[in-house]
Structures are given as structure tokens and as C-alpha cells.
């Protein structure tokens with residue numbers, strides 16, 4: 321039984337082209353000049369409880385718009401959304417009790433209040449039982465390292481500190497579904513790591529369902545088993561990461577460490593090319609459909625004095641780049 | 655019963671928070687207090703000048719008018735004049751998106767926050783202003799507790815009326831995403847017709863009739879007239895009845911309009 325169901329969902333923004341100034345405002349009000357912008361275009365997918373789904377696509381693909389409809393902020397222009405069996409827009413308040421949202425570019429904390437005061441207030445709004453609240457606060461303080469931050473007002477926090485605070489605020493009422501819209505935007509590696517750990521832990525311990533949009537594929541690799549890729553408001557891929565890797569990870573690379581410096585005049589198997597040839601180091605890229613790692617490694621070991629070698633995993637970033645630049649569309653066309 | 659207690663817990667948390675936020679800007683309080691005292695002085699001398707060569711203006715005597723103006727100027731800062739700007743701004747900047755993810759009634763929450771801030775202002779600002787007015791300008795206040803009771807009820811009702819009116823008006827920002835223009839438009843009209851500058855009873859008959867069709871007088875002129883005795887106690891229940899009718903009408907309208915408008919909502923930005 322899916323926890324989130326999206327059925328033929330669309331959102332069309334009607335833009336009212338307005339001239340500047342008060343006169344323009346009036347004119348726009350009484351004599352509007354509309355243009356339509358399709359942000360989400362007949363989307364369908366469903367998510368099961370406990371899944372962490374990566375929701376990715378290029379800038380302007382319609383990710384945030386989808387999240388806004390899933391959270392009940394925006395009303396769909398067409399189609400339907402069900403979250404925990406409810407319509408998030410018409411049953412906004414009931415829905416809000418069971419979900420948590422992070423918009424990476426906004427804050428839900430009170431700008432001028434110390435973090436602990438914001439958290440106290442949020443706990444009251446969501447009616448978190450005081451004993452439970454205390455327990456969670458301790459736990460979150462530890463995993464997210466909030467101790468020194470609790471007394472600091474949000475306006476004085478750095479981006480990374482703020483994001484840790486946001487996550488605590490979002491999960492303090494133990495929502496069943498969490499939407500994270502770019503939760504790692506602009507963060508350093510350490511903070512990213514901490515945040516990913518935290519999300520993983522919440523998901524593991526409470527079966528929290530997570531929908532995550534990001535431009536950092538590290539997030540996806542660390543957290544998600546499944547990705548939904550959208551482009552111009554349409555789903556272009558929905559499935560496990562491993563499948564895309566198989567389908568698009570056509571090329572793999574092997575790095576060889578060699579004993580002797582000279583590696584001139586190597587004969588490589590078909591479908592293989594030399595990417596780098598440095599003293600004591602060779603990087604070879606091969607097409608998996610035409611040869612295998614063992615063939616390539618074997619051929620090189622015969623010709624050069626190989627001390628060590630390593631095979632790189634297919635790299636998600638280059639795969640996604642291929643997909644964004646149209647590989648899937650071409651495939652569908654063929 | 656249980657759910658009432660729940661509402662109380664949630665909304666009182668918002669109320670306490672709203673007051674806390676106000677205190678975070680305590681520097682501005684002193685600026686505001688000085689500004690209001692300054693306004694008081696200007697108004698007193700303006701009206702003294704008006705009465706220099708005449709006994710009555712539109713049938714009102716100097717002492718009566720001055721007392722009205724003093725009280726109106728003390729009460730006026732408690733009335734919220736910027737709701738349109740606040741809600742419109744939230745819509746414009748897209749912060750309304752975050753507000754919509756909280757499990758609370760949007761309108762109830764704003765009302766609670768605003769009312770708690772107003773009560774806090776009543777203590778922090780109106781009391782010292784009242785003391786200044788009493789010591790320096792001979793402010794006279796009624797002794798009859800019934801007058802005070804009617805005044806407080808009328809003030810709360812009138813401001814709830816204004817809240818609903820502004821709420822409905824601010825919903826236009828969902829369509830135009832242009833709150834500033836709406837605010838300017840309303841501001842001038844409201845300042846005049848609220849009765850902050852002069853008792854509405856002084857206006858020529860046709861203008862008084864016009865003012866009766868606007869909600870602004872309900873927030874200031876109606877309660878202040880009760881407190882100064884311009885409206886006799888015997889007529890106070892009628893004033894309050896009128897306010898109730900205003901409130902029911904505007905409340906229903908503002909709920910309805912907000913429901914329609916928020917379906918159209920376009921939340922700005924990423």
C-alpha cells in the first residue's frame with residue numbers, strides 16, 4: 321500500500337505580465353495579460369512507506385513545484401495527489417501534522433529567536449509530548465551537533481549550522497513523510513556527511529519515508545535505492561539506481577600502477593582507450609559492451625610491469641549528465 | 655473539551671512567541687514611545703489652535719474634542735495598520751509556503767499573534783502615553799466600570815472587524831503579488847475614516863454616512879466615542895450590536911475569499 325500516490329499530476333502557472341508601478345498593478349488586476357507555463361506535466365508515480373526516493377532533474381525541471389503540491393502548499397491544476405490517503409491541499413492541516421518539509425533556500429525557524437525557542441514552539445505546535453520531545457532533542461543534539469547552537473538565533477548561523485537546525489526542526493515531531501528540497505545545498509563535505517547520516521538513521525529507525533531533491537549525486541548514492549528523474553515536468557526515469565548504472569554506465573575505467581616508467585607502444589584490446597599515461601600510472605577506459613575488465617587487465621599485465629590496479633565503479637555523475645543531455649529521450653525514440 | 659484545550663495550548667504558544675519577538679526589537683520601543691508623545695503634542699496644539707476663535711466645531715466643544723483626540727491618539731498605536739503589508743509580504747517573498755506546511759489555521763494564527771501583540775502594546779505603550787496625557791494635557795477618564803467594559807468589548811470587536819477586512823483585502827496579493835500598492839491605497843482612507851485625526855461625529859452628514867459603510871471607524875472611533883462619553887452608555891449596546899454584524903459578515907467573507915484565493919496561490923521562488 322503506497323504512502324504517496326501521484327496520479328497524472330499537472331501544474332500550470334498562469335503568469336500575469338504586469339507593468340511596473342501602481343498603475344501597472346491595477347491594470348494587471350482588471351485587464352490581465354496571461355501566459356501559461358507548464359511546470360509539471362502529467363506526472364504519475366507512487367512511493368511505499370520507508371522508501372528514500374531521489375527526485376532529480378535539471379534546474380527548472382519542476383521538482384520544487386511537485387514538492388509544493390505534495391505538501392499541500394499548491395493546488396494541482398490537474399490530476400491528483402494522495403499522501404497517507406489524504407488530499408494534501410484540501411486537507412492541509414491534517415496532512416501537515418504527518419509530514420515534515422525542508423526547503424533548502426528558506427527557513428522554518430524564527431529568524432530572531434534562539435534555536436531552542438524555535439524548537440520549543442514547534443514542539444508545541446505539533447503537540448509533541450514533553451517527555452518525548454526532551455528525548456528527541458537530546459538525540460538530535462548529539463547526531464546533528466546542536467549543543468552550541470541551541471542558544472544562537474538563526475540569523476547568526478552559518479549555512480551549515482542553519483541546515484542542521486532545520487533538519488532537527490523538521491523531524492522533531494517524527495513525521496511519517498519527509499520532503500527535503502535541496503537539503504545539502506552549499507554545504508561542506510563534513511556537514512553533508514552528518515546530514516546524510518541523520519537522514520539514514522531516521523529512515524532506518526522510524527521507517528520515515530523520504531523524498532529528496534538534490535543536485536548533489538553523492539546524496540543520491542548514499543541515501544537512495546530509487547531515483548525518479550524528471551525533465552520539463554515529465555518523468556523520464558523511475559527505478560533503481562543500479563539499473564541506470566547498468567544501462568548508462570557503458571564506460572568504466574581501470575587505473576594501473578606500473579613498476580617501470582616506460583610504457584610506450586601498448587596494444588590495447590578493442591573498445592579500449594588510454595585516458596592517461598603518466599610515469600608509473602596508466603588510466604584506461606573501456607566500453608563494457610565490447611570487452612571486459614579482465615580482458616583489459618590481462619592484456620596490460622602482459623605488456624607492462626603492473627604493480628597494482630583498481631577498477632572504478634561506474635560514476636553516477638557522468639551517467640546523469642548523459643541522461644540530462646538527452647540519452648533517455650533518444651533511447652525512447654529508438 | 656479536549657480539542658478546545660488543544661487549541662488553547664497551540665495558539666497560546668503562538669501568542670507567547672509573538673510577544674517574545676516583539677521584545678527582541680525593544681530598541682524600537684523607545685523610538686516609538688517618543689514618536690507617539692510627539693504626535694500627542696502636535697494634535698493637542700493643532701486642536702487648541704482650531705478652537706482659539708470659536709466655541710464649538712460641528713457642535714462639539716473644545717474640552718470634549720481634546721479629550722477624544724487624546725484618547726484616540728493613545729489607542730491608535732494599538733490598532734494594526736499594516737496587516738496587508740505583512741500578509742502581502744509573506745505571499746510575495748514566498749514565506750507563506752512555510753506557513754502552509756504547519757498544522758494550524760492560518761488566519762486564526764495571525765489573529766492570535768496580532769491580538770497578543772496588541773495587548774502587550776496596551777501595557778507597554780498605552781499606559782505610559784496615558785500617564786503623559788493625564789499629567790501634561792489633563793486627560794479625563796470615566797469612573798463608571800460599565801463604560802470601561804463596553805469600551806474594551808467594542809475595541810476588541812472593532813479590531814476583529816478590521817482584521818477580517820484587511821485579511822480579505824490582503825488576499826488580493828495572491829492575484830497581484832503587489833502588496834505595497836494595496837497598502838498605500840488603504841492607508842490614507844483608513845487613517846481618515848478611523849477617527850484617529852478627528853471625531854467622525856464632526857464630519858458633515860453625508861460623509862458620516864459614507865464612513866458608516868467603511869469598517870475603519872469600528873476599530874477606533876466606536877470604542878473611543880464610548881470611552882469619552884460622546885456615545886452615551888445607553889447607546890453602547892447598539893454600537894456593539896452593529897460591530898457584531900460587521901464582524902460576522904466580514905469574517906465569513908474573509909474565510910471564503912481566502913479559501914478561493916489560496917487555491918490560486920502561486921508561491922514565489924525555488
Ligand SMILES: Nc1ncnc2c1ncn2[C@@H]1O[C@H](COP(=O)(O)OP(=O)(O)OP(=O)(O)O)[C@@H](O)[C@H]1O
Nearest residue numbers: 333359378379380381382383384385920921922924
Ligand atoms: N510561482 C511561479 N510562477 C511562475 N512560474 C513558476 C513559479 N514557480 C516555478 N515556476 C516555473 O516552473 C518551472 C519549474 O520550477 P521548479 O521550481 O519546480 O524547478 P526545480 O526543478 O525545482 O528547479 P531547481 O533545480 O532550479 O530548483 C520553472 O520553469 C519555473 O520558472
Ligand SMILES: [Mg+2]
Nearest residue numbers: 383384501924
Ligand atoms: Mg527547486
